[in-house]
Structure formats: structure tokens, C-alpha cells
Amino acid sequence: MIKQIRIIGIGMGDPRHLTGEAVEALRTVDVFLVADKGKRSADLVAARQAICAAAIPTERSYRFVEVTDPQRGPDAERSPAAYGQGVRDWHAARVDAYADVIAGLAPHEETVGFLVWGDPAFYDSTIRIVDALRDRIDVDHDVVPGISAPQLLAARHRVPLNRIGASIHVTTGRRLVEEYDPSLGDVVVMLDGHLACRGLADRYPEVELLWGAYLGSPDELLVRGPLATVIDEVARVRAAAREQHGWVMDTYLLRQPG
Numbered sequence: 247m248i249k250q251i252r253i254i255g256i257g258m259g260d261p262r263h264l265t266g267e268a269v270e271a272l273r274t275v276d277v278f279l280v281a282d283k284g285k286r287s288a289d290l291v292a293a294r295q296a297i298c299a300a301a302i303p304t305e306r307s308y309r310f311v312e313v314t315d316p317q318r319g320p321d322a323e324r325s326p327a328a329y330g331q332g333v334r335d336w337h338a339a340r341v342d343a344y345a346d347v348i349a350g351l352a353p354h355e356e357t358v359g360f361l362v363w364g365d366p367a368f369y370d371s372t373i374r375i376v377d378a379l380r381d382r383i384d385v386d387h388d389v390v391p392g393i394s395a396p397q398l399l400a401a402r403h404r405v406p407l408n409r410i411g412a413s414i415h416v417t418t419g420r421r422l423v424e425e426y427d428p429s430l431g432d433v434v435v436m437l438d439g440h441l442a443c444r445g446l447a448d449r450y451p452e453v454e455l456l457w458g459a460y461l462g463s464p465d466e467l468l469v470r471g472p473l474a475t476v477i478d479e480v481a482r483v484r485a486a487a488r489e490q491h492g493w494v495m496d497t498y499l500l501r502q503p504g
């Protein structure tokens with residue numbers, strides 16, 4: 247019967263990103279729950295299995311359970327309110343699916359793990375989903391941090407994310423153009439399927455763009471330069487990489503020059 251849920255940040259897919267605390271936590275898990283997201287699912291599950299194989303001694307037994315992810319409608323044509331409601335409905339359906347799997351665990355399966363890409367604190371719903379599960383099931387839980395995309399982006403470009411004493415604003419591609427203002431300080435953009443920063447290039451041509459894709463993998467790509475100067479190069483590199491891999495994950499920093 248379940249006693250504990252562990253939400254473990256695993257970094258960007260390289261086992262060397264695991265913290266010592268994450269390694270210890272992985273070694274206590276009996277059942278890892280992984281969302282089955284259809285087409286890309288095999289890659290996502292394989293990446294997580296490789297991390298566990300690297301971190302968990304072979305004599306320790308554990309298993310993976312793939313939980314079919316509920317269908318999520320198209321986000322692009324939704325208003326912000328409809329988008330928020332769509333995500334909440336999707337989370338509720340996920341909670342139902344996880345609760346069903348947990349109800350069917352064997353008596354000796356006491357510790358359930360969720361392996362979160364990067365860090366659970368950055369644009370990830372696992373903590374919210376586990377909170378909702380805990381409204382239904384009496385179970386302890388903890389959260390183990392991991393290395394996130396913004397941290398890796400900063401490390402690869404060898405910069406801090408902020409200017410001295412200034413703010414860092416983290417946002418999504420969806421919100422960027424509407425809310426961008428130099429007074430925000432340095433701006434980190436995630437979840438941007440369309441390089442929204444292009445929409446700022448006329449107004450802020452000198453803003454520096456520090457872009458990174460597939461961070462932490464052997465396919466890592468980095469581009470840096472003034473926004474108006476490098477945006478076409480980034481778009482070209484990004485499109486070619488997407489064509490080659492079938493998907494792309496990128497994060498970037500916009501910083502004021504000087």
C-alpha cells in the first residue's frame with residue numbers, strides 16, 4: 247500500500263545532472279509513474295529508464311508504469327481563460343488516471359516516484375497533481391530539486407541570469423510580447439513554440455538573445471547575439487533541428503545590452 251510519493255527533479259536527461267539527493271531518492275522508489283504521451287512517449291520513457299538504470303543498483307527492484315495521458319485540445323486558438331480551464335480539466339483527468347494506478351499497487355509497493363524533467367518548480371504540474379492526489383489519498387510526499395533549463399542555459403552561455411541587484415523575469419512564449427519591458431530586467435523565456443521574441447526585434451534590436459536548444463544532450467545548440475542580428479539564424483537553426491529530430495525544446499534569455 248502506498249506510503250510516500252516522491253517528486254524527483256532529474257535535470258535535462260543526462261544522469262550527471264542528478265543531485266546526490268535525487269540519486270538517494272531514486273533508490274527508494276518501488277513504482278515510477280510516467281505519463282504516456284503518445285508519439286514521443288517512447289523517447290520520454292526511455293530517457294527516464296536510462297537515468298534510473300544509471301543511478302539505481304541492479305539488485306534493487308522497481309518498475310515503471312505508463313499512464314495514458316488524457317487528450318488535451320489545441321492550445322493555440324484558445325483565449326487565456328479557455329487555456330487555463332483546458333489545463334485544469336486536463337490535470338483533473340490525469341489525477342483520476344494516477345489514482346486508479348495507485349489503487350492497484352501491490353501491498354509491498356509503498357513508494358511511488360514521479361520523475362520530473364528539469365526541476366519540479368519550473369513550468370511543471372506534477373506538484374499540483376500530487377497535491378490533488380493527496381486530497382483523495384492519505385500519503386506523505388516530498389520534492390527533490392533538479393537542474394532546470396534556465397540554469398543549464400546560463401551555465402552553457404557562461405553568464406549569470408541577472409544583472410547586479412536586478413530582477414529576473416521568467417515567462418512563456420505565449421506571454422512574452424505582451425508583457426516585455428526593459429524594466430523587467432533579464433527575461434528567461436520557456437515554452438515558446440514559435441520564437442515569440444521575433445515580435446520584439448523591431449522595438450528592441452539591441453537586446454541580447456542567448457538561445458539554447460536540447461540543452462544537456464549531445465545535440466545541444468547555442469546561439470548568442472543582438473536580437474535583430476541573430477533572430478534569423480536562430481530560426482534557421484531551430485527549424486533544421488526540428489526537421490532532423492522531429493521535436494525541439496529551447497529556452498532563451500533576453501538581456502539589456504551594456
Ligand SMILES: C[S@@+](CC[C@H](N)C(=O)[O-])C[C@H]1O[C@@H](n2cnc3c(N)ncnc32)[C@H](O)[C@@H]1O
Pocket residue numbers: 258362363364365366367368369370393394395396435436437438458459460461462463495496497
Ligand atoms: C514543461 S517545461 C519544463 C521545464 C522543466 N521543469 C525545467 O526545470 O526546465 C518545458 C520547457 O522547458 C524548456 N526545456 C526543457 N528541456 C530543455 C532542453 N533540453 N533544452 C532547452 N530547453 C528545455 C523549454 O523551454 C520547454 O518548452
